[in-house]
Amino acid sequence: MRTIGGPLRTNDRAIDRRGLIGLAAAALSGLAPLPAAGGDRAVAAATLDAFLDTLLPADAASPAAGAAGVGPEIRAIADGADDPRLKRLLALGTEWLDGLDARPFAALPATVRTRVLAWMEGADRGAVPGRFFLVVRTLAVEIYYARAEAIAGFPISVAPQPAGYPPPWG
Amino acid sequence: MSHDAVIIGSGAGGAAAAYELTRLGLSVLVLEAGPRFEPATDYPHDEAGWERRRFPRKAGSVAEIRYGDLGRTGPHDPALPSWNAVQGAPPSPDGRRQPGGGYSHVRGVGGSTLHFVGEAHRLHRDAFGLASALGAGADWPLSYEVLAPFYLQAERLIGVAGPERQTGRPRDAPFPFAAHPLNTAARRLADAGVALNLPFEANSRAVLPVSRDGRPPCNYCGQCSRGCPIGDKGSADQTFLRHAARSGRMTLLAEASVLRLHPGRDGSIAALDYRHRGRTHRRETPMLILAAGAVQTPRLLLHSACPGMPEGIANGSGEVGRNFMETLSWHGTGLVPGLRDSHKGLPADAVCWAQNGPDGVPGAAGGCRFTSSVQEIGFTGPIAYAQRLLPGFGAAFKDVMRARFGSALTVGATGAVIPDGRSRVRLDPDRHDPDGVPLPVIDSVLTENSLTLLAHMAGVGRRLLSECGVEPVAEQISSWDRFTATHAFGTARMGTDPSRSVTDARGRSHDHPNLWITDASVFPASGGGEAPALTIHALALRAAQHIVAG
Numbered sequence: 001m002r003t004i005g006g007p008l009r010t011n012d013r014a015i016d017r018r019g020l021i022g023l024a025a026a027a028l029s030g031l032a033p034l035p036a037a038g039g040d041r042a043v044a045a046a047t048l049d050a051f052l053d054t055l056l057p058a059d060a061a062s063p064a065a066g067a068a069g070v071g072p073e074i075r076a077i078a079d080g081a082d083d084p085r086l087k088r089l090l091a092l093g094t095e096w097l098d099g100l101d102a103r104p105f106a107a108l109p110a111t112v113r114t115r116v117l118a119w120m121e122g123a124d125r126g127a128v129p130g131r132f133f134l135v136v137r138t139l140a141v142e143i144y145y146a147r148a149e150a151i152a153g154f155p156i157s158v159a160p161q162p163a164g165y166p167p168p169w170g
Numbered sequence: 171m172s173h174d175a176v177i178i179g180s181g182a183g184g185a186a187a188a189y190e191l192t193r194l195g196l197s198v199l200v201l202e203a204g205p206r207f208e209p210a211t212d213y214p215h216d217e218a219g220w221e222r223r224r225f226p227r228k229a230g231s232v233a234e235i236r237y238g239d240l241g242r243t244g245p246h247d248p249a250l251p252s253w254n255a256v257q258g259a260p261p262s263p264d265g266r267r268q269p270g271g272g273y274s275h276v277r278g279v280g281g282s283t284l285h286f287v288g289e290a291h292r293l294h295r296d297a298f299g300l301a302s303a304l305g306a307g308a309d310w311p312l313s314y315e316v317l318a319p320f321y322l323q324a325e326r327l328i329g330v331a332g333p334e335r336q337t338g339r340p341r342d343a344p345f346p347f348a349a350h351p352l353n354t355a356a357r358r359l360a361d362a363g364v365a366l367n368l369p370f371e372a373n374s375r376a377v378l379p380v381s382r383d384g385r386p387p388c389n390y391c392g393q394c395s396r397g398c399p400i401g402d403k404g405s406a407d408q409t410f411l412r413h414a415a416r417s418g419r420m421t422l423l424a425e426a427s428v429l430r431l432h433p434g435r436d437g438s439i440a441a442l443d444y445r446h447r448g449r450t451h452r453r454e455t456p457m458l459i460l461a462a463g464a465v466q467t468p469r470l471l472l473h474s475a476c477p478g479m480p481e482g483i484a485n486g487s488g489e490v491g492r493n494f495m496e497t498l499s500w501h502g503t504g505l506v507p508g509l510r511d512s513h514k515g516l517p518a519d520a521v522c523w524a525q526n527g528p529d530g531v532p533g534a535a536g537g538c539r540f541t542s543s544v545q546e547i548g549f550t551g552p553i554a555y556a557q558r559l560l561p562g563f564g565a566a567f568k569d570v571m572r573a574r575f576g577s578a579l580t581v582g583a584t585g586a587v588i589p590d591g592r593s594r595v596r597l598d599p600d601r602h603d604p605d606g607v608p609l610p611v612i613d614s615v616l617t618e619n620s621l622t623l624l625a626h627m628a629g630v631g632r633r634l635l636s637e638c639g640v641e642p643v644a645e646q647i648s649s650w651d652r653f654t655a656t657h658a659f660g661t662a663r664m665g666t667d668p669s670r671s672v673t674d675a676r677g678r679s680h681d682h683p684n685l686w687i688t689d690a691s692v693f694p695a696s697g698g699g700e701a702p703a704l705t706i707h708a709l710a711l712r713a714a715q716h717i718v719a720g
Binding site: 054055056057059061062114117121125134137138141142145146147148150151153154155156158159160161162163164165166167169170 | 214215216217218219220221222256257258351353354357388389390391392393399400509510511513514515550551552553556557561562563564565567568569571572575576
């Protein structure tokens, strides 16, 4: 049998990370066993940030993911997750990115980084590169699009209340 | 302090019972296992990051539920499995899963009405005679006409807004308020429905369009399921419980978990034990109303087994916990070129009742209904679009997000469930909660009727999406592989035969003269996809009047 419900928490207005952690856990489902750690691999922060800035670059209306603080929050989520696979996936994924070229991933031209992400997006999700792309993207878009600065140009208020959306619509 | 009646649970049924009993002069003690919620501070929706906050969890606000047999997923129609354009299809298990929590509920003052969308539905008039008409499931032991006055009473107290006429639901008086306007997605869906002979009409909603009774009008923020911060949504705490509290005859204890019922020598329920603030209390129950919902009500009855009643309280029929009926649903979503603002307006604002009658779907019993569900299912902010509908990355992805946000349209379909011997709520033999009460286990298996209905709902849903101009379908969520019951029924069903039902037609236990059940566990049939809250309110109001009348 499976159990849903569990540790009971005091409510506050803080972001509920359980949902995001749950999404990440669900996205890890079906992932092939990760290579043995061979000692704890660290998440290469600069590599992750470069990946994120390629994923969600700056444009005329909105900042890049890095400027929006997405990287540190992803690392914090991984550090706090019960499932150790998330942190290991981040570590293995950033290691894989840095191993593509003699230069670290962050030092590659933007066009090259974009091609790498395009390949990862279509890669086998049962393996590290494809799953890294899926999981990090899932986390990144949630963190990013929760920021007020990310939705500049959207037909939406920063928050639904207190104004709501009285008619007319469309 | 003694009370005339003790009510277990403050959701749709407990709140309505408390309201009516206090209105008629009785004093009530309401024991609610969950906490209180304060709308203005617990679900404000007024800051960036609101989309990352679901309905809040507080200590005790979500019960621990176990899942047993949810059935196998066998050969299928390609339109049935759940998937979306970003995540793809999850790995195919052999059995159904319960992502996102399975049985979706809130324990708290107001119960699951706190996070409900606020649809206010009467059952289809013919739904009360499903078995007589089609030989499937069970009949209600009362008719639509018997319940109609109580539906009206509830609608008036809440302030329901609805259309002049509702398919399959004759009325003696109009809704208190005219229907809310349809948003852009609902209007597009209504146009598509005309072309397919599936007429959509304004949904009846427990949401105020104007100020009334100290509650403001809705400002159409679209976040009903995250909790209503301003009180226009007619959840039980804002309606029935407010009035009951004003009477001065209600005492409500939150965070008070009932542990066990104790039968008396005369066949009545003499007392109960409950835990509150770290201490166990015993309270006599001259009159007891059980309204803990279709999972917790049978759990308490079964756990209260004793030497004289080894099968549990009120279980002379053996039906307590049995006949569990889940929410059968299918949702399909896509983006419509040129559509805008689908995140604005009232969720579930338009509904099609054309196939909602017991024989509404050829080859299947019970019927179904279709709803404009784009907000209800969460497409009210950019995160949902990015995680579920729009793949990609980079500058092009950001441009598409900006261009297409607000163009999602969802067809939601909900259908009838016929009780099955494999579907039930039982007690876990090994796991207990911190108070020592065995955890409930839900077994819920899709029958052939459910699979036929589901395939039909998916087929019609896809035709509607196509007619709306969706290109292509970007997400599908289906009961075929996901157990996500927001509505649950049947586990203490009412009936005229004490050997096959738990309560009589008024909701009174066949076995214990002072025990009444006023929640969805008494439903002998689920209806054709209707939201149950209004029917629960009506049954509870009626039961309360019978209690007072003796």
